[in-house]
Amino acid sequence: MTSSAAPAVHVRAPGKINVFMRVGAVMDDGYHDVATAYQAVSLYEDVRAYPADDFSVGFSGSIDTSGLVTDDTNLAIKAAKMLARKAGYKGGVRLEIEKHVPIGGGMGGGSADAAATLVACDALWGTEATKDDLHALAARLGADVPFALLGGTAIGTGRGDRLSPALATGSFHWVLALPEAQLSTPTVYTELDKHRERHSHDIAPAQRKPSVDTAVLQALRAGDPQMLAESLTNDLQAPAIHLSPEIGDVLELGEMNGALAGIVSGSGPTVAFLTPDLDGALDLQIALSAARLTAVRATGPVHGARIIGD
Known part of the structure; x- marks a missing residue:
């Protein structure tokens, strides 16, 4: 057959x-x-x-x-x-x-x-x-x-x-800057441990049992992109940028072109930009594409x- x-x-x-x-x-x-x-x-x-x-x-x-x-x-x-x-x-x-x-x-x-x-x-x-x-x-x-x-x-x-x-209400509009390179998750975690050792005098010690900030849950429940943008957090972002400095340039470019905020997704190197609405997502996708980045729009949750x- x-x-x-x-x-x-x-x-x-x-x-x-x-x-x-x-x-x-x-x-x-x-x-x-x-x-x-x-x-x-x-x-x-x-x-x-x-x-x-x-x-x-x-x-x-x-x-x-x-x-x-x-x-x-x-x-x-x-x-x-x-x-x-x-x-x-x-x-x-x-x-x-x-x-x-x-x-x-x-x-x-x-x-x-x-x-x-x-x-x-x-x-x-x-x-x-x-x-x-x-x-x-x-x-x-x-x-x-x-x-x-x-x-x-x-x-x-x-x-x-x-x-x-x-609980999340409504739909959030994202523009994803897709990388040409890859980052290995174990490598990024190892770099996080090194980053924490290097900056042990400047940053609070990591908790053994971390928790999600209530502000994130409130933003998702409200379906409010501006509120969520203010709560985006990723401890793996700094080590990912240390390993691939160009990620920092991508974040800056997106935030200069109308993104409410950008965040490295997971261990990276994909950068996810939160936009206010569909029109904002279209404008940002065009700006990132003009800078020769591969940019795709997505909505969530699905x-x-x-x-x-x-």
Whole structure:
């Protein structure tokens, strides 16, 4: 049976912006607890799952996917195999992933692929996993995978995988300056620890158990972009700029061209600019594009991973 004739399951999952990211002190195991406010945005990954005897993945999309691994270390393949093991499913799956979220850009594209794969394979194989089952598998795959399943707006604690939905009204308009380079999340966290050591006399010591500021929750609940702009926080922004100084230039450019505020998303290097409305987003996208940056508009919050009828 050809792929065009095979009964595929199509699942779409969103990228995310961390509108707030507080990172706790480094723990004995080398990890950090975080307190983050996630918002799912309308920059999507599309996963199509086809019946197969073994496990494989191929990529296409609006971004360069040539450097992505397609072996067992790929997060989507890991997700499919994990569900198959849990369900006792003996077959495989062929995954075709259309990517639009930047790779290594701090927006959780790989996590969205994994979340979409769990939903797609569950439907394809008829494994009838519960939401709790899928969430537990997602948490084993990575800190951002449970949120890609949930979508919307949520507070993440622990490693970021302990989620509680947060009320958000209205729609926020973002312009994303997509990077040409990538930043490795572990490298940015290591740089954060060094940054804190270097500036230990100037900055307060990191909390072991950070929390999300109430001002962020109030801004999301009010659907007020100006209020949210004043609350955008990311402890990983300074180390990301230290590793890629051009991020600082991008932030300055956006804020000079009408953004209410800019923030590095997650561990970067994608920069997310919050704008007052659609017109502001269009104007900023044009200004950033004129400076030869890749800029895309997105709105949030949007749904998490869900089946799409082709």
